[in-house]
Structure formats: structure tokens, C-alpha cells
């Protein structure tokens with residue numbers, strides 16, 4: 069395993085896409101941020117270590133990489149008072165460009181408009197492991213708070229020196245330092261003029277508690293929103309470089325196929341077309357995408373196919389042990405399940421499953437690559453610019469400092485853009501062409517050659533007493549993953565296992581990882597138990613739950629939803645709650661089922677969410693609504709169908725994603741715990757909707773559904 | 788193959804040199820640098836490539852450039868007038884009706900067409916009209932809110 073897996077492997081084994089071998093190995097035959105920033109001041113945070121001038125970045129190349137927290141961000145205040153903040157995080161629609169800007173504005177006491185975030189650029193920004201796992205808010209926001217607070221204190225020092233004043237009588241506000249007695253003011257630009265100061269902050273300066281936030285904690289509009297509504301924002305697929313060509317790659321006819329022979333003559337004879345073959349990689353370049361597509365179609369290739377498992381046989385195959393269970397299986401044991409089952413009055417055993425689904429980001433993978441004097445620059449939409457830099461360095465056998473990866477704000481990702489496929493392909497073609505090359509995956513390529521959310525099989529067996537007390541809980545997850553696998557309900561006897569499987573499809577991270585699958589199984593099973601003892605599902609959960617934060621979201625969601633009032637005929641209500649990555653969610657849903665057609669419609673859904681202190685309420689709500697909508701797709705109808713190594717539904721006309729008419733009336737209740745540090749929120753709100761809908765469908769029809777998607781073709785078979 | 792040599796885009800005549808069979812989307816993006824219209828599917832299913840052709844929302848990915856040679860094409864770049872955003876653009880900003888923004892141009896142009904047809908659409912009318920536009924980030928409720936907001940604002944200001 070290569071060095072770059074050091075961080076990820078440790079925490080979350082189901083990030084399979086990061087453990088895979090590179091797709092191609094080609095047979096091919098530092099910059100200095102402080103210098104290029106110009107005058108002003110640079111502030112960076114370096115906890116617990118002595119800062120050696122301008123050496124911060126090099127350290128990660130020396131053996132094992134440092135943890136990302138070590139040097140997470142720096143900021144520069146120029147002579148014009150403009151503040152540039154450098155972070156390796158990327159913007160893929162979570163609106164962190166805005167929320168992080170707010171955090172800086174808050175601590176630095178500067179107007180939002182004077183702050184610019186430079187994100188995801190391996191040459192300009194500090195190393196970052198990647199934008200995933202909901203770590204931006206808890207880690208990066210915290211770092212930026214500290215760096216900004218330190219900068220503010222430095223500015224106060226500078227002003228105190230200018231005025232020969234006591235720093236205690238000075239305040240920072242709105243991009244200025246103000247002398248409270250003399251009412252004199254100096255703006256940041258004046259203070260930094262002519263300076264060349266670098267300040268490393270070794271420890272934590274005092275930061276503003278959430279209770280006193282004036283800019284953070286409020287709803288600020290998307291900072292670069294205007295460039296989106298006017299179509300001016302340049303996504304990777306919009307970039308055009310002088311002399312740029314368009315690339316296309318020859319894809320195998322099915323998964324697992326290997327290239328035997330090719331006939332490139334016809335393609336090579338096309339005017340202005342270049343063809344590259346390097347091992348199993350075959351691609352073309354042409355002056356237009358139209359021509360490149362034609363050229364790639366003109367290539368004749370012989371492939372050796374290998375037998376592949378189809379959707380139908382999937383779940384049997386996932387249960388076959390991968391042989392890795394001993395070393396990678398994740399187990400949690402408490403008490404004795406056997407005794408717990410003996411003590412139970414009612415025992416229940418059920419199996420649940422989830423299908424492979426696709427992220428289907430609206431902007432497919434894309435990259436623009438350019439080689440200049442042995443140095444490679446690639447613009448690509450990835451959640452791991454530094455990871456992709458490493459992939460490129462490995463594929464082309466150059467050192468990482470010869471590779472620069474730049475990530476413009478990207479057309480979404482949802483955990484699906486951790487890898488650098490398009491970057492590698494574009495770079496290989498650009499290298500051969502001697503010109504910049506743009507390569508944009510088609511929707512079909514994105515559906516086929518990206519990675520999927522893992523399918524999984526989950527077996528639960530449990531025992532309860534008639535009064536609703538849980539006595540035993542045994543939970544086995546095959547293949548989908550270990551995220552949120554443990555139950556927060558009180559059970560004295562439990563055993564929880566994750567068994568990695570042999571996945572027939574390439575699988576990897578997806579928003580909230582396996583937390584969706586595990587919550588679906590757990591919260592459906594809890595609902596079944598509640599009905600088994602004729603208890604209200606909310607009451608049953610609360611009876612077995614001590615965790616006050618989970619109780620709070622359940623109670624708040626239920627209240628806002630009006631839990632307990634009887635819905636009309638053909639309707640039913642369900643609820644589910646959960647916890648993951650530092651935040652808590654509870655979702656209630658009401659469904660309507662058409663008696664004659666079985667058509668299912670989610671009528672309304674209410675989620676209560678708590679992730680500590682709220683940084684931007686509107687953007688947080690936006691994320692929660694978005695997660696509920698996305699989760700609704702996976703709950704009701706999204707599934708990748710495959711046979712003989714081919715995806716059968718690789719397009720939006722055959723793979724159904726939620727549309728306007730699918731959307732219920734959505735209400736979001738935020739619990740703002742200003743006494744707690746903020747946690748990430750882009751993922752967890754997705755986990756409640758599927759079990760809430762499934763439970764509601766049971767309430768409406770008496771039909772218990774235990775597989776996601778619940779109604780693959782939009783309607784339910786009623787008895 | 789027949790060539791298209793002139794198009795009318797955002798109220799101006801522009802010279803091009805394009806095979807009439809080529810998709811309008813590719814001519815707009817690659818030849819004219821009007822990259823506001825996006826590729827999302829290439830099969831008319833997602834609406835990311837939506838432009839207005841004689842005022843009608845049209846999927847430029849499945850429309851040949853030859854078919855629009857004599858028509859008025861409007862792209863998102865032509866919506867802002869003299870530095871002033873269209874009320875629907877304003878409403879998208881106010882309602883926070885986007886996350887990654889990749890669907891936004893198509894959503895706004897479809898929405899503009901709807902508001903021209905129905906200055907005061909009901910929620911159901913919005914849903915029916917906008918059904919062909921996908922927002923994978925799931926900002927649908929906000930897009931509906933933005934459309935209602937814009938309708939109100941336009942009524943008040945008479946735009």
C-alpha cells in the first residue's frame with residue numbers, strides 16, 4: 069500500500085477507492101508561497117511545534133506524512149488590506165467557501181468582501197488529506213479561527229506600536245484597528261504596508277465563543293453566488309487553454325476486460341487526430357470533442373472478457389467470506405447475546421440489503437492537463453487535490469513537486485470524486501500531444517467507470533421483553549461498511565460485526581458511507597420490534613435510549629411533525645433517528661400510497677438536526693434538505709443494475725434520480741448547541757430518510773420492506 | 788456537410804463556422820466560449836444545457852446548431868441587462884437556491900421561460916414545468932421558493 073493511505077486507511081476501511089491499485093501504470097520513458105505573496109503579513113498556525121521559516125511544507129515529504137491538523141491553513145493580509153486565506157479544502161457545493169469566509173471574518177473582524185479563499189491548489193495551499201468525512205467544519209474552521217485570531221492580535225500589536233498606545237485600549241472592527249479613547253483608526257492595509265512579517269502561531273490564541281458570534285452563526289449568502297447565477301463561474305469542464313485539444317479514452321466493453329489487440333489505422337488516418345496506446349490505455353486527441361468521439365469509435369479493439377457477477381446473484385456473493393474477516397472485520401462485543409436472547413420474550417431475526425448506487429454528480433469527472441518543461445498542471449474536480457497529485461506523480465513517475473493540481477469550485481461530488489481518473493487520462497494524452505488536453509467524461513462513463521456506493525447485506529437478530537426492553541442485539545454487516553454500525557440504544561448484550569466482502573463492482577466512498585445502510589437496517593428493525601410489542605415507535609426508542617442528544621432530535625422532530633396524529637387513509641407515518649460524525653439526526657416522514665396503482669409518494673418529511681454550534685443556519689438547512697432529497701432517491705428507487713460486467717442503466721433516462729415532483733414538503737429544525745464545537749453536517753442528515761420512509765410505508769400498508777431501494781419502479785405491490 | 792456561419796445569440800449576430808449537425812451546446816461552449824450552458828447527460832434528461840430558443844426552453848445538447856440558425860438563442864450570459872441581474876437571478880441568490888451551482892443556469896433559464904408564460908405560477912405549475920431539470924444537490928425546495936419570490940418581485944416592479 070502506498071504512503072498516501074496513511075490517514076484514510078486508519079479511520080474508515082470502507083473508503084475502498086483509496087486502496088485500489090492505480091488504473092494505469094505508464095511505461096514512460098516548491099515553490100515558495102511567501103515569496104509569491106508579496107509584502108504584507110502571513111500568519112499560520114503550527115500547534116505544538118517550533119516553526120522553522122518556510123519549511124512547513126517540506127516536512128510532509130520526509131517519511132510519514134504529518135497529520136493534516138499540523139499545518140492546515142495560512143492567511144496573508146496584503147498592503148491593500150485584502151485578505152487571502154489558503155486552505156487545501158475544496159468547494160464542491162457544501163458552501164464551505166462561504167462558511168469558512170465567515171469564520172475568518174468573525175475572528176479577524178474584517179468585512180466578508182475583503183476576504184478571498186484560495187482553495188484546493190497543491191502549489192498554493194497547505195497539504196490537506198481531502199474534503200471528506202465532514203471534517204471541514206470541525207478541523208478547518210477551527211484552524212482558520214485560530215489563524216485569524218492570531219492575525220487580529222498581530223494587527224493590534226502593530227497599531228499599538230504606531231500609536232505608542234496601550235494595546236488594551238485598541239479594538240479591531242470592520243477591517244480596522246480603532247483606538248477607543250482617541251477614536252483614531254488604521255485600516256489593515258495601512259498596518260501591513262511595507263511589512264514582511266511571518267507569524268507562526270504555536271498555540272491557541274483566544275477565539276470568539278459561538279455565543280458572541282456576529283458574522284459566523286448567521287446566514288451569509290454564497291460568497292461567489294453571483295458568478296453562478298450569471299454562468300460566469302468556470303468549472304473544470306469550462307476551462308479553455310490556448311492550443312488545447314479534446315481527449316477521449318477507449319473504454320473496455322465490460323468490467324474486468326483486458327485489451328488483446330487494437331487496430332488504430334483508421335483513427336490515425338483522420339486529419340488532426342492523435343492516437344495514444346500505452347499498455348491497456350488507448351486514447352485519442354482532436355481539436356474538438358466531436359472529432360475525438362468519432363476517432364475513438366473508429367478504433368477496433370479485441371478484448372478478453374472475464375466472467376462477472378450480475379445484480380441477481382449479488383447478495384449471495386457478498387456473503388461469501390473474503391478471507392479478510394479476521395484481520396479487517398470490525399467487531400464490537402458486550403455481554404452475551406446468547407444470554408440476552410434467552411432472557412427475551414420476543415425474538416426477531418431479519419435480513420436487510422442495500423443496492424449499489426451512483427453519486428451521479430451533475431458535473432461528470434473532468435480534467436484539463438498541461439505539461440510545460442517537465443512540469444504537469446492539472447485542473448480537475450476532486451475532493452483530494454493532494455491525493456490526486458500523488459496519483460499523478462506515481463502514474464508518470466515524477467516527483468510530486470513536478471505536479472500541480474488545481475480544483476476550481478466543482479459541480480458536486482458527494483464522496484464520489486476522491487480519485488483522479490480523468491486527471492490521469494488527460495495528463496497522459498497531453499503528454500503525448502505536447503499540448504494541453506481537456507477530457508470530460510460522458511454521463512455514461514461517469515455511471516460506469518467511477519465507483520459506486522457499496523451494496524451490502526445486513527443481518528440483525530434481537531430480543532426484547534414484552535415491556536419493550538431490549539435484551540439482545542446482534543448485527544452483521546456484509547460488505548457495505550462499518551460507519552455508524554454500533555447502536556446508541558441501550559442493550560446489555562450485543563455483538564456487532566462488519567465483514568468485508570468481495571465486491572463485483574468498483575466501490576468506494578459515498579456521502580455518509582455505510583451509515584445509511586446501517587441506519588436503514590437498525591431503524592427498520594427497531595420499528596419492527598416496536599410493532600412486535602405494540603408500542604409507539606417513538607416511545608419504544610425513547611424507552612431504550614439514554615443519549616440525550618439523540619433523544620433531543622427525536623423529540624424535536626416528532627413535535628414539529630405532529631407525531632401521533634393519525635394520517636388520512638392510504639397514508640402512514642414513520643420515523644428514524646441516528647448519529648454519525650459528531651452530529652445527530654431524526655427524520656419523520658409521511659407517505660401516501662395509491663391503493664390501486666401502488667404508487668408511492670412521500671408527502672412530507674421533517675428532520676431535526678444537531679451538530680453543535682451552527683456556523684451558517686441557511687447553508688446548514690440547505691445541506692440538510694439536499695441530503696434528505698438525495699437520500700430519498702436511494703431510499704425509493706436508485707439502484708445500479710448490472711449483468712456480465714456491464715451497467716444496464718448508465719444514463720438518467722434509466723437511472724432515476726429525484727426530480728421536482730418527487731420532493732415532499734420538507735421542514736428542517738435546527739438545534740443550535742452553541743456550547744458545543746461545530747461538527748460537519750454534509751453527510752449525516754442523509755441517514756434518517758430511508759428508514760423513516762420504509763417505516764411509514766409499513767404504517768400505511770402493512771407491507772414491510774427490507775431492501776433499498778424500497779420501490780425500485782416507483783410503486784409497491786400491495787397484497 | 789452544410790455549415791452554419793451565423794447565429795443570433797443574446798440579441799447579437801455572431802459569426803461561426805460549424806457543421807450544421809453539431810449540437811448547439813458544443814458550438815456555444817467550445818466555439819463561442821459561452822460556457823454557462825453545461826453538459827450533464829447529452830440526452831435531454833437533465834436540463835443543465837438549457838437555453839431559450841425563440842423564448843422556448845430547449846435542451847441544447849440534443850439540438851443541432853443547424854436547427855436554430857435562423858432563431859433567437861438566449862443563454863444565461865444574456866440574462867443580466869446593463870449590470871442588473873434578472874429578478875430570478877436575484878431570487879436564486881436570496882433563496883440560496885444552489886449548492887454546487889452546476890444546474891443553476893439551466894434552472895434559471897427554464898424558470899425565466901415559465902415566468903414569461905405564467906407570471907404567477909402555483910407550486911404545482913412550477914413542479915410540472917421544471918420536471919426536466921435535475922438538481923442532484925437537491926435544492927428543489929429552494930428553487931421553487933426562488934421562482935415564487937421572483938414572480939412576486941416582478942409583479943411589484945412590473946418587470
Ligand code: FES
Pocket residue numbers: 825826827828829830831832833834835836837846847848849
Ligand atoms: S445535457 Fe442536455 S439535457 Fe442533460
Ligand code: FES
Pocket residue numbers: 161430479480884885886887888889890891921922923924925926
Ligand atoms: S446545485 Fe448542484 S446540481 Fe443543483
